[in-house]
Each structure stands twice: as structure tokens, then as C-alpha cells.
Amino acid sequence: MRPVRLSFLCAMLAGILIGPGALAAGNDEVFTVANYPVDAQAANAVTAKKQALADGQQAAFRSLLKRLVPVTDYDRLKRLSGLKASGFLEGVAVRSERNSSTRYIASLDFSFRPDSVRAVLQQEGIPFVEEQAREIIVVPVVRNADGTIDAGAAVRTWTESWKGLDLEHTLTPFGLQPVKSQIHPDTLKLAVDGGGGAERILASEYSSPYVVLAIADPDPAAKRLTVTLSGIDAVGSFTLRRSYRIFDGDTAYAMELAAVVGLGVLEGRWKARKVPPLAGSAYSPAYSSSSSGGGTQVSMRAQYQSLAEWSQMRRQLLNLPGVEDMRIEAESARGADLTLRYPGGASELASALYGHGLALENGTDRLILRSAY
Known part of the structure; x- marks a missing residue:
């Protein structure tokens, strides 16, 4: 069975500071979630529109938080799950809309109050980024x-x-x-x-x-x-x-x-x-051995779905500046045990790898390397 049409995919992955833990120059642009699709059915058109706007603003607000907060800190967003988007909403603009007697479909721009969003994230100690990258x-x-x-x-x-x-x-x-x-x-x-x-x-x-x-x-x-x-x-x-x-x-x-x-x-x-991974995050590794002149030795198990994926992961590791003395100790169709040396150890390596699409996380008894996306 094919999954539901992608009317709310942006809510999945939209998936991006001022005061303690903040890192950014202020930029109110990123606090608008634009071109957001809404779709609702109800007993009549008025109720359907009201429901679409209510559901849409809540979903757009979740998208905004995921845009601003690093994926390594998504678990912290659970603290904000009870927040109502209406308390942060600044305005709604309609790009397009159509309706029947029982259904309302539209593409909307939801703008949220930057200072209010910043304040709640800072209050909860959740790091976020609002500085836009170069185009x-x-x-x-x-x-x-x-x-x-x-x-x-x-x-x-x-x-x-x-x-x-x-x-x-x-x-x-x-x-x-x-x-x-x-x-x-x-x-x-x-x-x-x-x-x-x-x-x-x-x-x-x-x-x-x-x-x-x-x-x-x-x-x-x-x-x-x-x-x-x-x-x-x-x-x-x-x-x-x-x-x-x-x-x-x-x-x-x-x-x-x-x-x-x-x-x-x-x-x-x-x-x-x-925003590199913070200590205490599930993505902030705890396992590593003592440091030497050639960097800190880090042991891990790579997990992958195919040997082609493993080949790409291995190439990304070898091409990462600072990686030295990489040794593959065991290899199978779905996993490989390896060690390498990296300046600063596991925590610094995790931050560098995430920028290249790889996640280094704590496992039960060792670090786990996998695709971050």
C-alpha cells in the first residue's frame, strides 16, 4: 500500500542565538514557514477551513523548531510538545486555496514571533541556529x-x-x-x-x-x-x-x-x-581511549545496509582531515569493526562526521557509526 501523499513532508524534515548556548546572528526570515500545505475535511466548508488552519499552524510550528534545532538535539524538543502554536503565531498569508462543501485545501505562509520562539528555546536550554548560510x-x-x-x-x-x-x-x-x-x-x-x-x-x-x-x-x-x-x-x-x-x-x-x-x-x-553536538546528547559519544601524539584512538562499529554504502562510508572517513591510522578489524555484509585516531577524540570526530552525513553515536558497549540521514 502506498503511503499518504506528501502533503506534510516538510513537517518531517523542515525538515535549521542569543544568550547562553546561543549561536547566530539574528535573522527573522527563518521564523516563517512558507508554502505550507494544509488539507482538512469536515461537515461543512467553514469548519474544514478552521480545522485546516488549526492543524496547519501546529504542524508548521513543529517544522520551524526542527528547522532551527540541530538534529542531534531533537530529543530535547519533547519538552516543548505541549506548546500551542497559536501562542507564537504572528500571521498567516494565503498563497493559494480551494474548497468544496466539506473540504479545504490551501498553501499557506505561517509567520511566528521570533522573540517568543527564541525565548522558549533559551529557557529550555535547547541550542538553535537562526543564521542563514550563504546562498x-x-x-x-x-x-x-x-x-x-x-x-x-x-x-x-x-x-x-x-x-x-x-x-x-x-x-x-x-x-x-x-x-x-x-x-x-x-x-x-x-x-x-x-x-x-x-x-x-x-x-x-x-x-x-x-x-x-x-x-x-x-x-x-x-x-x-x-x-x-x-x-x-x-x-x-x-x-x-x-x-x-x-x-x-x-x-x-x-x-x-x-x-x-x-x-x-x-x-x-x-x-x-x-552547533557541534553537546555533552549529554545521544549523539555526543562517551567511549574513547587515551590520547597520544597522533590523536586520540577511537573504536567503533560501522552499520550499513549494503557493501556499496560501506564503501562510501569508508571513503568519507579516509577523506576526513585529521583521520589517521584507520584499521578495519572485522567486516561483514552489514557491519564492520574499526579503529582510527582523531584529534580531540570521539566527541570532535562526531561533530566533524555529522557535517559529512555520518552519525557517531553511543551504543550499548561501543560507538556506532551510521548514515545520519
Whole structure:
């Protein structure tokens, strides 16, 4: 059975300070959750609209908190679960709306009072980021099964999935540009493989070093959509890959989800740069051995779903500045035990890895390394 249409995906991953624990320059822009979809049914149109507005503002408020707070501190948001969005709402603007006698559907902009949101987060000691990163360019691309670049309906759908996001108020604003004719399939292959040569080509063609390719590889036969984000954002160079299931042949649905997750990746990297994991967080590792001149030895178990994912994780570790003396002690189809040395030990390593899409967390008796997204 296919899951419910993505009318509230932004609430999942929107998934981004002043006083103690704060880190940011003030920016009221990020306290608006724009282009937010609402949909409600009731006995009549008036009641349906009232219900849609009430549910929508509460969901948008949750999205705002997840935008501002690092994912490593999402567990702290449980303290705010009883808050009513109406107490923080500044205004609502209608982008589009339609209704029947029993249903109301709209796209709305919810603006929340910045000072009130800041105050409650500070009061609860929850770190947050409101400083927006520098704007980058995102280039949606779809590759056909033979490796050629799609120029038809598929890339239009993929591009529209990104356009449907809140591009202006996100912590990581970006502009969308089409793939240029000078970008050839071999450039995309370089990007997917994590080759730096692709970044140089993109910087030249788009007149900016801050370009991220969003490469979608649909495989209807396997019912999978694989998406690779590769390029340079405000944090630095990165390549991340994730696969999504295609339900009932609905590739557009998978693309919508992938775009939401993609924005979450960009915001997550920025927040990890601005607010490293705090001591006491589930993401703040406790296990590490004593330090030596070559850095602190850190032992961990990597968990992954495929050997291809493990290969990517291993490459990310090896390419991380500061990692030395990495040794793989045991390896299987789903996990690997390894040790390495890193300046500052496990806590500093966790912060650095999260910016590259990897999470280092406390397990029962050892550190666990896995994909952060």
C-alpha cells in the first residue's frame, strides 16, 4: 500500500542565538514557514477551513523548531510538545486555496514571533541556529538508464519537487538552475564517484564554486530512486547518496520525498557546523581511549545496509582531515569493526562526521557509526 501523499513532508524534515548556548546572528526570515500545505475535511466548508488552519499552524510550528534545532538535539524538543502554536503565531498569508462543501485545501505562509520562539528555546536550554548560510546553486538532474541526461518530463518533475520547498526561509537558501549543455554524463559520473574534477567544471560553468548537483537515478524495474547530492555548499565539499522506494510506480512521490530529505541534508550540515553536538546528547559519544601524539584512538562499529554504502562510508572517513591510522578489524555484509585516531577524540570526530552525513553515536558497549540521514 502506498503511503499518504506528501502533503506534510516538510513537517518531517523542515525538515535549521542569543544568550547562553546561543549561536547566530539574528535573522527573522527563518521564523516563517512558507508554502505550507494544509488539507482538512469536515461537515461543512467553514469548519474544514478552521480545522485546516488549526492543524496547519501546529504542524508548521513543529517544522520551524526542527528547522532551527540541530538534529542531534531533537530529543530535547519533547519538552516543548505541549506548546500551542497559536501562542507564537504572528500571521498567516494565503498563497493559494480551494474548497468544496466539506473540504479545504490551501498553501499557506505561517509567520511566528521570533522573540517568543527564541525565548522558549533559551529557557529550555535547547541550542538553535537562526543564521542563514550563504546562498548556493542547486542543479536538479535526472539520468536515464543508459546514463544520458533526461530533458523531458522526469527532470521537470524533479525540478518542481525542489521548487515546492521553502527556498527563501530555509537555513540554507539556494537558487535552482537547469543543467547546462556543457555538463556531460562523464561529469555526472565524476560527481557521483566523489571526484573533485566535477566541482571544478561546475564552478566554471555556473560562475560560482557553491554548486550542488542533485542527481536522480530512477529505476522503475527495481522500484527504487537513487539520489546523489554532490558539490560544494556553505560547509564544504561533500557527496551523499540515498535510495528511496518507488510505491505503485509513482516516481513523482519518491522525488518529492527525496527533495525534502535533500533540503534536510543541507540544513543538517549547516547546523552541525554552527552547533557541534553537546555533552549529554545521544549523539555526543562517551567511549574513547587515551590520547597520544597522533590523536586520540577511537573504536567503533560501522552499520550499513549494503557493501556499496560501506564503501562510501569508508571513503568519507579516509577523506576526513585529521583521520589517521584507520584499521578495519572485522567486516561483514552489514557491519564492520574499526579503529582510527582523531584529534580531540570521539566527541570532535562526531561533530566533524555529522557535517559529512555520518552519525557517531553511543551504543550499548561501543560507538556506532551510521548514515545520519
